[in-house]
Amino acid sequence: YAYLRVLLIGSDSHIPNGGSLGGICIGVGGADAVEIMTGIPWELKCPKVIGMKLTGSLFSWTSPKDVILKVAGILMVKGGTGAIMEYHRPGIDSVSCAGMVTICNIGAEIGATTSVFPYNHRMKKYLSKTGRADIVNLADDSKDHWAPDPGCHYDQLIEINLSELKPHINGPFTPDQARPVAEVGKVAEKEEWPLDLQVGLIGSCNNSSYEDLERSAAVAKQALAHDLKCKSQFTVVPANVCGPCIGHWGRKDIQKGKKNTIVTSYNRNFTGHSDANPETHAFVTSPEIVTVLAIAGTLKFNPETDYLLGKDGKKFRLEAPDADELPQAEFDPGQDTYHPTSQRLQLLEPFDRWDGKDLEDLQILIKVKGKCTTDHMSPADPWLKFCGHLDNISNNLLIGAVNTENSRANSMCSAITQEFGPVPDTARYCKKHGTRTMARARTGSMHAALELHHLWGRAIITKSFARIHENNLKKQGQLPPTFVHPVDKLTIQGLKDFAPGKPLKCVIKHPDGTQETIHLNHTFDDMQIKWFHAGSALNRMKELQQ
Known part of the structure; x- marks a missing residue:
């Protein structure tokens, strides 16, 4: 299999993000991480390898998010359990480095041990932009090893033609209930899910890259040009934080227990995850589709075929957005906001030993x-x-x-x-x-x-x-x-x-x-x-x- 250059262990389910830079990055429990730091060996049952062959190229409204939403629909929430998802050419070259982050991130939602992409020019561009030319040089020297060995065996092989892939929206209540955007409105009517969109949310730890937000902005600018505003509430979290994804948004627009629909660009949508309301029908999709649906105000809207009505009374269709892969300006290293004191800590006392009895x-x-x-x-x-x-x-x-x-x-x-x-x-x-x-x-x-x-x-x-x-x-x-x-x-x-x-x-x-x-x-x-x-x-x- 792909030549292993990096193994990273971290105490969070989103650690597999590092697969977007060719690393084997695996999330573990906090106690595991502590032991590893003290030098105690880490153990893992040898995972299977699921080959993800991507062909064709992404185009129009289809985004990297749709790749993993499609995969979730194929494998379901447990289909990747005990397996590494290995994506490979030729289609990966149409996926940006930030797009690979999204795919690796959501791989955890189908149970995958981790996901990984082989080194390519997209990673090289990102590493160079972020001042890591030394890593680029090392990767270039070994790039011939960043592909599956000829004749290698996969425990399962899935092939997705990106040129035929349509924008997806998954949900509600589980990220593996996958459907093309064009179909979800009809299904919602049949299942009596609320069609009106209460809130659209983008950003957070998934789909918060410059490219993601710029594609959303490109959609919003088209609506503004026709003097339109969002029919639904629209929340933007332009930072790589948990935020509303895990309920940190102080939701006040609806009473707990009332049936409603929200659409997010986050990674998971299990019951009550985003607002602790079991009647919130949460769907996940790409940031640009979230933006479109927030403008239209309904699940029953397909940007590829449907029209909006401008303030002048004229119909118009949104154009598929485009965005720079990386920002023109340099990356900002940010500020150190660490606070050494807290009132929310408690000394952890040891649990009692087993008393020797049944x-x-x-x-x-x-x-x-x-x-x-x-x-x-x-x-x-x-x-x-x-x-x-x-x-x-x-x-x-x-x-x-x-x-x-x-x-x-x-x-x-x-x-x-x-x-x-x-x-x-x-x-x-x-x-x-x-x-x-x-x-x-x-x-x-x-x-x-x-x-x-x-x-x-x-x-x-x-x-x-x-x-x-x-x-x-x-x-x-x-x-x-x-x-x-x-x-x-x-x-x-x-x-x-x-x-x-x-x-x-x-x-x-x-x-x-x-x-x-x-x-x-x-x-x-x-x-x-x-x-x-x-x-x-x-x-x-x-x-x-x-």
Whole structure:
């Protein structure tokens, strides 16, 4: 496969952005990153390689964003799990370096370990513009190695003809529900999704390049020339920050719980991700299409065929935008805005070591209904200010998860009080009264793993795990087994003989007094079992230093 020149590990799911410069850049949990910095070896199950052959050239309204939106529709949200997405020629030369960033960024939303492009003149242009000629020289010397070896084998090969690719819009509620812009209006009518666009948002960590914003500006200028304004609200975040993507926009235009539609140029659109409203139908598309739809005010508008009405009463059609690949001026290095003091930090105390006993009579904290993502498990938005304060941020544990018992989010019945209440409050009550808990869900988030242990959770049992979250749970001394057969109060046995490849026993105690025993699978290796015994990976690190 492509000759590996750079391997970068980072504690964020957007680290694969670096694939836009030919790097193998992989996101890991925060605990993994800490261990790597202390010199402890990093482990990863050898990923598959999915070949992404691009042919043809991008043109008209089609953008790099449409490449990955199309791929998401092909592979779905789990189709890239355990795989590296390797894009290759001949079509990549029509994709700018910023466009490659967008594609690599959203690769994480389909579960990919990472995505990578081979070195080409687009990368060379960007590196030269940003004062890294020495890297350009090194890359030029080895450019013959930046292509797949002749006859190499891919675990899966996908081919996309860019010349035939149409602008896409994906959603709502998941980034893999892919459709051409020309079709989404009809589908929205059929599914009774709100056609009127409440808000359009561009920028943030995805599609915030000079090229992206200039293409949006080119569309806006055409509307201004006809004295038109946006029919929808239009929000621009001209910076590489999270912002409204994770709810940081103080939305006041609509009440929580009211059905509405927003369109963004961000990377993910899971339920409640952008505004904590489960009735917000969020769609993702390119910045220029967001701008078009904000001007038109409806999902039922296709810029390739439809007309707008100018203030003079004359119809006109928007022209496909163009933009400079890189700014004419030099890049601004910005300012150092680091603040050394904060009121939002808490000293992290070590978790208790495993007491050497089986986990008896674990009370089920919650059975989660359907998909359970990071946003269900540990939402962001106002909680980010507490990301360094474990006790405070634990108040968001599972508040977005839907309880199978009543089909409501953040509402569950306590086995102790028999009263319904918020999940974090119930967990704290169980902890106060010495009752250990567990959850049933498919989950994500490093904070969620920390919060669960902090509030006396001991296990999460699911059908399947996202790669990073499964490892996060192990790092925090939790048990993340998966059901052999889905099952109520549970006892997990066999921990004294805990070994790789050996299933654990789970005794299910039913309300009628009967019980049954099932087996639980797990993916622990010898080192990870030592994390569990020590109470967390950090505890184990401390032991090794003593």
